[in-house]
């Protein structure tokens with residue numbers, strides 16, 4: 001029975017099993033579970049698909065793959081990172097881990113505010129960052145009525161509320 005298989009699977013791996021990338025991919029091909037790799041950890045997000053604020057499509061697209069880059073490109077919050085823990089079923093075998101894993105985790109608290117920052121491994125000088133912010137704000141304004149925008153209405157209104165109209 002499918003439900004029983006899913007439960008058995010999760011139980012067998014919750015202790016922190018080691019997987020190869022090929023095993024994660026194969027499992028995704030042969031079962032209905034959605035397993036994804038993020039920062040060398042393996043997650044079974046099957047039960048999270050309906051609840052994901054970013055929608056199930058983006059997770060299904062990463063089915064069996066390494067979604068580290070996509071995950072970081074979105075700029076997930078600390079809450080999202082804590083939430084992930086409950087879906088973790090194991091880790092990649094040591095030989096297949098990515099060396100730079102974790103380096104791109106950003107500190108959203110701004111505790112260690114620096115004069116320059118990195119986004120997606122691109123280093124921005126303070127001047128470049130100012131220009132970048134202006135472009136981002138214009139893009140947000142232009143996308144306000146665009147249904148195909150990749151910026152969610154919630155995030156857009158959060159950002160817009162921080163900008164005074166000029």
Ligand code: HEM
Pocket residue numbers: 036043045052053054055058059062067070071074075076077078079080081083084087151152153155
């Ligand atoms: C276990 C893995 C994941 C968890 C727990 C998770 C959780 C969340 C949460 C809580 C949010 C709301 C915004 C925030 O708090 O950051 C979110 C938004 C989002 N997530 Fe994920 N996520 C996961 C994986 C992914 C992956 C792999 C992708 C891309 C392939 C993705 C794409 C998105 C998108 C597009 C949004 C909407 C961003 C926005 O509205 O600005 N997520 N996710």
